Amino acid sequence: MTDxxxxxxxxxxxxxxxxxxxxxxxxxxxxxxTPIAVVRQFLRRNxxxxxxxxxxxxxxxxxxxxxxxxxxxxxxxxxxxxTVVGVIAIAQTAIILTAGIDLSVGAILxxxxxxxxxxxxxxxxxxxxxxxxxxxxxxxxxxINGLLVTVVRLPPFIVTLGTLNVFNALKLWFTxxxxxxxxxxxxxxxxxxxxxxEFQLFGARFTFGAxxxxxxxxxxxxxxxxxxxxRHVHAVGDDPDAALLSGIQVxxxxxxxxxxxxxxxxxxxxxAIGRVGSISPIGFETANLDSITATVxxxxxxxxxxxxxxxxxxxxxxxxxxxxxxxxxxVDDYWQIFATGVLTIVAVAIDQWLRRASQ
Numbered sequence: 001m002t003d004x005x006x007x008x009x010x011x012x013x014x015x016x017x018x019x020x021x022x023x024x025x026x027x028x029x030x031x032x033x034t035p036i037a038v039v040r041q042f043l044r045r046n047x048x049x050x051x052x053x054x055x056x057x058x059x060x061x062x063x064x065x066x067x068x069x070x071x072x073x074x075x076x077x078x079x080x081x082x083t084v085v086g087v088i089a090i091a092q093t094a095i096i097l098t099a100g101i102d103l104s105v106g107a108i109l110x111x112x113x114x115x116x117x118x119x120x121x122x123x124x125x126x127x128x129x130x131x132x133x134x135x136x137x138x139x140x141x142x143x144i145n146g147l148l149v150t151v152v153r154l155p156p157f158i159v160t161l162g163t164l165n166v167f168n169a170l171k172l173w174f175t176x177x178x179x180x181x182x183x184x185x186x187x188x189x190x191x192x193x194x195x196x197x198e199f200q201l202f203g204a205r206f207t208f209g210a211x212x213x214x215x216x217x218x219x220x221x222x223x224x225x226x227x228x229x230x231r232h233v234h235a236v237g238d239d240p241d242a243a244l245l246s247g248i249q250v251x252x253x254x255x256x257x258x259x260x261x262x263x264x265x266x267x268x269x270x271x272a273i274g275r276v277g278s279i280s281p282i283g284f285e286t287a288n289l290d291s292i293t294a295t296v297x298x299x300x301x302x303x304x305x306x307x308x309x310x311x312x313x314x315x316x317x318x319x320x321x322x323x324x325x326x327x328x329x330x331v332d333d334y335w336q337i338f339a340t341g342v343l344t345i346v347a348v349a350i351d352q353w354l355r356r357a358s359q
Contacts, residue, residue: 040353047299047306050350051314054297054343058318062325069328076204082294082320083195083209084109084275087268088287089294089312090213090220091142091261096295097224098237098257099304100156102145105265106287107167110279112138113269114171117180117279120189127191135266141167142262146255164288175281182277195274209271213313216267221309223260233257238305293340294319297347318343 042049063070088105095102116134119125125133141163148159185192195209224230232253235243244250273279298315300307319340326336 047308048311051298051311055314055318058321066325066328072204078320078324079210080207082316083213084272085290086213086313086316088291089316091264092291092295093300093307093312094257095261096300097307103160103288104164105291106284107164108138108141108265109269111167111171112266113279114175121184127189131270138266139259139263143259146258150251150254180279192273195271209275217309217313293344297343301351
């Protein structure tokens with residue numbers, strides 16, 4: 001005999017499972033309205049909010065514990081000190097947005113600065129033309145990274161780790177391990193020092209380099225958030241397979257991002273010359289890691305798809321604020337490095353927490 005109760009039992013089981021699923025959805029919706037979930041969603045939609053709050057808190061904290069920290073001159077000095085790192089962090093942000101990383105940005109900057117200096121100071125090339133050639137050299141080095149990532153299909157970490165050594169070796173060969181002195185630059189190509197010149201605003205002294213960093217950040221923000229190219233970059237970083245299916249040329253977009261980052265580093269080379277006044281083959285040796293630190297602290301996700309240009313600049317300012325504040329408070333140098341490491345770990349932990357908000 002056929003068991004007539006089997007279909008009824010199957011239907012009952014299905015209804016029970018459906019009811020359980022409905023309760024789970026309802027519970028999820030209720031959990032999604034908790035204060036912590038609301039804060040998490042807000043921070044995920046506004047990645048710049050975290051570094052802005054951290055910067056404000058750190059300024060207030062060091063204003064209480066360190067004498068003279070809240071002076072306008074001190075705060076403007078912090079901005080001047082992080083100018084070069086802030087510019088490189090903008091380049092790094094574009095790379096990390098695509099779920100990549102560039103360990104060679106500092107080497108590109110220094111090598112580009114020597115191209116500019118050698119042409120303008122020793123070869124007699126007009127300074128504006130030498131700057132354009134140096135920026136082109138930076139873009140070319142970035143494009144080499146992009147070609148190795150897209151055509152040879154090597155991991156960005158391995159590619160840029162290798163080109164870091166290649167560009168450093170080329171730098172030593174090209175310069176003969178000799179610096180270009182500040183006196184020679186001032187005498188033969190003083191235009192290179194443009195971004196080191198200062199102006200006063202509200203009683204504080206700022207350099208044109210700091211102003212250039214802010215203008216560059218605005219330009220990069222516009223490119224990444226208000227242009228089709230920027231939307232393609234976000235799509236590639238979020239999901240390259242989906243971007244490819246939607247008709248985006250993924251390899252071409254990645255190549256353009258690395259070339260853009262190299263171009264920004266070439267521009268940063270000009271700013272660095274003005275900031276230091278001379279060009280040294282051992283200058284900005286920590287710029288690679290400093291740019292990653294600023295970018296991560298600024299709210300850019302190491303997994304791609306979410307970035308904040310303003311946050312990266314704020315991240316550089318946070319590191320500069322901690323270093324200056326701790327120095328004024330009489331804290332040893334190694335604790336400044338310790339604080340930077342802690343900030344980086346906390347930033348990555350927050351990024352992981354925010355990623356779980358969308359899962």
